[in-house]
Every structure is written in structure tokens, then in C-alpha cells.
Amino acid sequence: MGKKVTVVGAGFYGSTTAQRLAEYDVFDTVVITDIVEGKPAGLALDLNQSRAIEGFETKVVGVTTGPNGEGYEAIEGSDVVVITAGLPRKPGMSRMDLLETNAKIVRQVAENVAKYAPSAVVIVVSNPLDEMTALAQIATQFPKNRVLGQAGMLDTARFSNFVAEALNVPVASVRTLTLGSHGDTMVPVPSKSTVNGKPLRDAMPAEQIEELVVKTRNGGAEVVALLKTGSAYYAPSAAAARMAKAVAEDSGEVMPVCAWVDGEYGISGVYLGVEAEIGAEGVKRVVETDLDADERASLLAAAEAVRAKQSDISSM
Ligand SMILES: NC(=O)C1=CN([C@@H]2O[C@H](COP(=O)(O)OP(=O)(O)OC[C@H]3O[C@@H](n4cnc5c(N)ncnc54)[C@H](O)[C@@H]3O)[C@@H](O)[C@H]2O)C=CC1
Numbered sequence: 001m002g003k004k005v006t007v008v009g010a011g012f013y014g015s016t017t018a019q020r021l022a023e024y025d026v027f028d029t030v031v032i033t034d035i036v037e038g039k040p041a042g043l044a045l046d047l048n049q050s051r052a053i054e055g056f057e058t059k060v061v062g063v064t065t066g067p068n069g070e071g072y073e074a075i076e077g078s079d080v081v082v083i084t085a086g087l088p089r090k091p092g093m094s095r096m097d098l099l100e101t102n103a104k105i106v107r108q109v110a111e112n113v114a115k116y117a118p119s120a121v122v123i124v125v126s127n128p129l130d131e132m133t134a135l136a137q138i139a140t141q142f143p144k145n146r147v148l149g150q151a152g153m154l155d156t157a158r159f160s161n162f163v164a165e166a167l168n169v170p171v172a173s174v175r176t177l178t179l180g181s182h183g184d185t186m187v188p189v190p191s192k193s194t195v196n197g198k199p200l201r202d203a204m205p206a207e208q209i210e211e212l213v214v215k216t217r218n219g220g221a222e223v224v225a226l227l228k229t230g231s232a233y234y235a236p237s238a239a240a241a242r243m244a245k246a247v248a249e250d251s252g253e254v255m256p257v258c259a260w261v262d263g264e265y266g267i268s269g270v271y272l273g274v275e276a277e278i279g280a281e282g283v284k285r286v287v288e289t290d291l292d293a294d295e296r297a298s299l300l301a302a303a304e305a306v307r308a309k310q311s312d313i314s315s316m
């Protein structure tokens with residue numbers, strides 16, 4: 001049987017994710033859905049017309065879904081579902097300002113995913129990310145390893161890009177890592193960051209690293225402020241699409257993702273940004289990394305901040 005992926009939400013994030021997934025040519029079918037009449041079908045038509053130029057065989061199917069789950073039969077048999085449905089931030093808003101509105105949307109979507117694609121791995125991207133990931137697991141009642149969130153890949157890519165630009169080196173020579181939340185308690189990890197295999201801390205002064213850490217934490221807000229409407233989608237869709245590909249290929253790649261943490265770092269019972277091995281069952285294993293005392297303390301603080309918010313989620 002060929003692989004099938006569904007992207008829920010045909011806005012900026014969803015449509016660019018669908019495009020990347022189709023162009024990988026590892027899925028037989030990419031389904032894209034939205035509540036807006038005609039938009040998913042129009043995007044599918046357009047993407048399919050690029051197949052002869054880009055050289056991929058994946059078929060894209062666009063479906064408009066209704067308030068009572070109409071149309072969701074189209075997602076049956078999906079191996080992966082990426083949930084991008086929800087409002088993006090406006091300039092000046094925090095991701096947390098989206099909580100109540102997006103919780104209603106993500107719950108409705110997740111309940112339909114549970115009904116129509118009960119074996120899927122769910123990758124959540126809707127904001128606020130850590131909370132929406134926890135909510136999707138509650139609403140689907142899927143095993144916790146089969147529900148994960150995208151944030152760490154993006155935040156790490158931003159950190160790497162800022163380091164490469166600051167040092168004027170190829171981005172491929174830079175390795176960085178971010179853990180923690182996709183918000184104020186994000187934890188960029190300089191101790192695990194390298195340039196050409198050498199510690200970042202040998203490549204630039206501590207004050208400059210701290211500036212880039214702050215810039216990484218504000219990476220999303222900086223894009224929102226420039227765009228005026230909507231939020232980032234090129235780098236975010238690259239991250240979510242890579243995660244979906246790792247699931248489809250059962251690759252076992254280690255990626256920073258929002259995963260259920262159960263004992264690692266002495267933290268339990270919370271969805272949090274950590275490194276994890278990704279495969280057909282979603283998270284195969286959370287990978288614990290050695291951290292400096294400061295970084296470990298920041299990760300524990302992030303876990304408690306996210307836990308406090310996630311405990312409000314079950315009633316939403
Ligand atoms: N985790 C991350 O790193 C990132 C998360 N995001 C988040 O992703 C979400 C989507 O962002 P964009 O695509 O830029 O926004 P957008 O406004 O372009 O698209 C959102 C789409 O969701 C659709 N939608 C709303 N309710 C729906 C439902 N019940 N079922 C299906 N579709 C529904 C809307 O009609 C719209 O087309 C936002 O919450 C944003 O904050 C964005 C970038 C990075």
C-alpha cells in the first residue's frame with residue numbers, strides 16, 4: 001500500500017507543507033483539507049499541474065470539510081496527519097493569545113482524525129504549540145508517542161541560520177539545538193552547538209551567543225512584525241514536512257520535536273521540546289542530551305511553565 005499524508009488547514013503553513021510533501025515524492029497521496037469552500041481543491045489542482053515540471057508522481061487531493069465532520073472520509077488510511085488549522089498571530093500578539101480560539105479548532109479536527117484515521121501519527125503545528133499538541137493527544141486518545149508537535153526543528157534552524165550569518169560561514173557547517181517550549185521558555189543550547197565541529201563558544205564571545213539566543217526566541221515574532229499579516233511558513237513547513245517524511249520512511253532520525261516526556265531529564269508527564277528518534281510509530285524514543293547546569297535548569301523551568309498551561313487544556 002502506498003503512503004498517504006493529510007494536511008489539515010490549507011492556509012500558508014498547510015499549503016507550503018503540502019507542496020513540500022508532494023515534491024518529496026515519497027507519498028502516493030497528499031490530502032489537503034480546509035473549511036473554506038473550494039480552496040483545498042484549487043490548491044490540489046494547481047499542485048498536480050506542477051507534477052510534470054517538478055517530476056513527482058504523488059497525487060494531491062483537496063477537500064473542504066464541514067462543521068459536523070463532512071468530508072473527513074477523504075483522510076481515511078492516512079499514515080500521517082499534520083494539523084495546521086488555526087489562527088496565526090498578528091503583530092504584538094503572543095502565541096498564547098491564540099489559546100482559546102485554536103483549542104476549539106484543534107479539538108474538532110483531532111476528534112475527526114481519531115474517527116477517520118485512527119492509525120495515523122499526528123504532527124501538530126497550530127499555536128500555542130505545546131498546548132495544542134497536548135490537546136490533540138487528549139482529543140484523539142492516541143498513544144502519546146503517536147502525537148507530537150513541530151517547533152524544535154524550526155527554532156533550531158533559526159538558531160543555525162543566525163549563527164551562520166553572524167560568522168559568515170555556510171549554514172551546513174553549523175549545528176545548533178533548541179529544546180523547551182515554543183515560546184518564552186524556549187531553551188537554545190549553546191553547549192551542544194558547533195561550527196565545523198568545534199564548539200560555538202570557541203567561535204564567538206558569550207555576549208554574541210546570548211544575542212543570538214534572544215534573537216532565536218524572538219524568531220517568529222520578528223517575521224510576524226515584518227509580514228504585518230500572518231506568520232512564518234517557509235521554514236515552519238520545511239520542518240513539519242521533514243518530520244512527516246521521517247515517519248513515512250521510518251527513518252529513526254533524531255530531531256528536536258515536542259514529545260511526551262516521561263522521566264527523561266527528571267521530567268515527567270508533559271509535552272515538551274526534546275530530541276527524539278522519529279519513525280513509523282511517531283516518537284520511537286526520547287533522546288536525552290548532556291546539558292550544562294544552566295541549560296538543564298532552564299529546561300526544568302520550561303517544563304513547569306508548559307505543565308501549568310497544559311493542565312488547563314483538558315477542559316477546552
Ligand atoms: N509550530 C510552529 O512552529 C508554527 C506554528 N504556526 C501556527 O500554524 C497555524 C497556521 O498558520 P497559517 O497557515 O500561517 O495560518 P492561515 O491563517 O494562513 O491558515 C490557517 C487555515 O486554517 C483553516 N482552518 C480554520 N479552522 C479549521 C478547521 N476547523 N478545519 C480545517 N481548517 C481550518 C483556515 O480556514 C485557514 O485556511 C497557526 O496557528 C500558526 O500560529 C505557524 C508557524 C510556525
Ligand SMILES: CC(=O)C(=O)O
Nearest residue numbers: 127219220221231232
Ligand atoms: C508562528 C510561529 O510560531 C513561529 O514562526 O515561530
